[in-house]
Amino acid sequence: MSKKVTPYKNSELGKKEQVTQMFDTISTNYDGLNRVISFGIDVKWRKRVVAILKTKKPDTILDIATGTGDLAINLTKTGASKIIGLDISPGMLAVGKKKIEEKKLNNTIEMVVGDSEKLPFEENTFDAVTVAFGVRNFENLEIGLSEIFRVLKVGGTLVVLETSVPTKSPYKQGYGLYTKHVLPRIGRMFSKDNSAYEYLSESAAVFPHGKDFNNILQKIGFIDIENKPQTFGVASIYVATK
16 A cells, blocks of 8 residues: 655644645646646646547546546547546636536536545446546545445446656656656745645655556456556556456
């Protein structure tokens, strides 16, 4: 299991409450932050998630840790008739709802405040579940993944997009320098909440990526697990079936 990292080290709140507070605080700057810290490559990664699911032709999709709805909006290109974006942060969802209204996608996308570890849905509800840059924020990773397994239909697909750490030189060294020294400085340009951006870096560094994450998915009960490293290994797309 991954080492526990929290946004605010001196806070008496649990990780879940801290993550909610952090994302509420940075919600208005989050989209701009994503574009800058990934040099815009996160847009390409999300498109690859959509391309993977488009071949599955899902009718219903749950996008967990939907944030401001970037992936949920892109997922409309799969042809799904219903997409639910769930997030623990009301602030992030408020930004997302505005984007969805502007794009006139209210009939397709519904934004819901909810806990990824206590999903408010029946078993076998969704054809697909997606999580982009969110599983490392789960307070209990295995509980969150078990909940995803529960609400997926048999034969349904899970697609996770998450940061990972490159294993080959010189990308490994470059990634370390970037996340330790450059990323926090970029964060300070976007927000006074410096702890938030340090957390984003630290949580990515300790997350069990690659084979370790594959093994956890297998333990939960997923099959046909694939790990697709992206951009020299700085991110990974995991695909699994119930």
